[in-house]
Amino acid sequence: DSGVTQTPKHLITATGQRVTLRCSPRSGDLSVYWYQQSLDQGLQFLIQYYNGEERAKGNILERFSAQQFPDLHSELNLSSLELGDSALYFCASSPGVYNQPQHFGDGTRLSIL
């Protein structure tokens, strides 16, 4: 058990819709990272938050947004969903701002119909 909790485990929705993925980091970790894993793009870094502030941005689409709340949980919002957004979305956490993630959640599998 990595200590990183993601909900829901699975999401099935339609094109054009909006969804929210949730992540609770490992106890004591202040950084949260979001990754997308798809067959065609592989594993891609999306965004990092540290103690409520955005710290690094990767290949995140403008239709996607994220935030980290005072209790350190994070949400990834995906809107105007397209078929190509179907993927496994991982959250990871680490103690500090400069560490890369050592602990990953089990992921949310998003299927767009």
Added chain:
Amino acid sequence: ELKVEQNPLFLSMQEGKNYTIYCNYSTTSDRLYWYRQDPGKSLESLFVLLSNGAVKQEGRLMASLDTKARLSTLHITAAVHDLSATYFCAVDIRGAQKLVFGQGTRLTINP
């Protein structure tokens, strides 16, 4: 743009054999990471390599880093079926706090 390439992408081997997975990257980096992913599961951190010449070993897996050649290797010794998984290397872009992953190597170890 940093590119990370793994070789081979698919590897089928017999138990008891040795093999090496290669990870090449295109620009200067501070750190290199190896992860394991079982089918349908999350990523498990295996090794973090922080400097040139770094070598780390855990059981039948050994990882090394040559920053001058921009190359890391993951060596498997006397493979066992339990090591079947997909292995990813990932490189930290210096100063950008961004992890770039290789394509992954799907390793299948046959009895």
